[in-house]
Amino acid sequence: MLDDQYRLEVLGLPADLPPVAAAAFRSRLTRGTRELFDETGLSEISLVVRREGAPPQAQEHALDLDQRMSYFRVVPPAHDFSRLVLPPDTLEELHRAVDAVRLRHLVFDTWGLRAVEPHPRTAIGLHGPPGTGKTMIAQALAAHLGKPLLPARTSQLESKYHGEGGKYLTALFEAAKRADAVLFVDEAESLLSRRFESVGQGAEHAVNTLRSELVQHLDRHEGVVVFATNLVRSYDPAISSRLHHVLVPAPDRAAREAIWAAHLSTGLPLAEDVSPAALAETGDVVGRDIKRAVIGAAVAVARRGDGVVRHADLADALARLLAQRPPAGDQVTEEERAVVAEGLRARRNGG
Ligand SMILES: Nc1ncnc2c1ncn2[C@@H]1O[C@H](COP(=O)(O)OP(=O)(O)OP(=O)(O)O)[C@@H](O)[C@H]1O
């Protein structure tokens, strides 16, 4: 179940898939599907995924650079800064970071500062709670620079075969270079974090190798690279020192009001009584909650066959969403950690 409203059925999983792998798969799918529901207002989504032309995994090592590059696709940025609400400090930090990356050859090579700093900061690390706009920022930065975006997830860089991961990393950076794209690595924590705990020696070695290759790519790559994570404290120091860290905080009351206003100014038919200021009084709410509440309210109104969204529709949608949240302090237990580690180990060992 996604929640009260939606039901997720996954058909055709292989019977011998370890339960932890099936659970991890389901949880990723749930996250993506929920966003799709939220963004489209659809009541049913059928997803058929087929592997097209990809070789069986046993031949993975035989892929050449172009074939590996074809796993990564550039996309036009879906957002610009116009609807993004950020504290002035964060915005200023972002622009400073982009300029530092853009201008580093002038500053470090032409002006010789590489003599004092052989490893200038070459990438941007966005960190902050979920749903605060990190993915949106990566898009907006690309739009601002007039470049396409090349999104990648750490899981795309992992390989079933130790040592193969580095080849995907090379392909990723090469694809970004050829397309002159902003490279965006989302959910970066597993790639950047200090240690890969309890996954077994071989896998740990593979991840460490991947990480040092990443450092080399970062030092050589000339374009803008953006990492996003919810867990910045886990970053490896060698990587961390190469990033311009930018905190993307949860919005305060004024920011919530602006985010409500931005999401309501899209052409929705609004009743007179709709007040972003009043909606913003409800705290512990991030941008993603606001987006979901606005879409939820709009869909409810449309289903009712009503022509206008009232304040109560928005307040109700927000209340419903907050009521559905898992209880606060819902920490991952040691047992759950062990289950995840076991799943990773099984996956890496070809299980
Ligand atoms: N600061 C913001 N300003 C305007 N809209 C926002 C902001 N933050 C979030 N939103 C809304 O929430 C949606 C989700 O935000 P986004 O995906 O960028 O969050 P995120 O920080 O990348 O989350 P996660 O850590 O889960 O990946 C956006 O598409 C937008 O509609």
Ligand SMILES: [Mg+2]
């Ligand atoms: Mg994101």
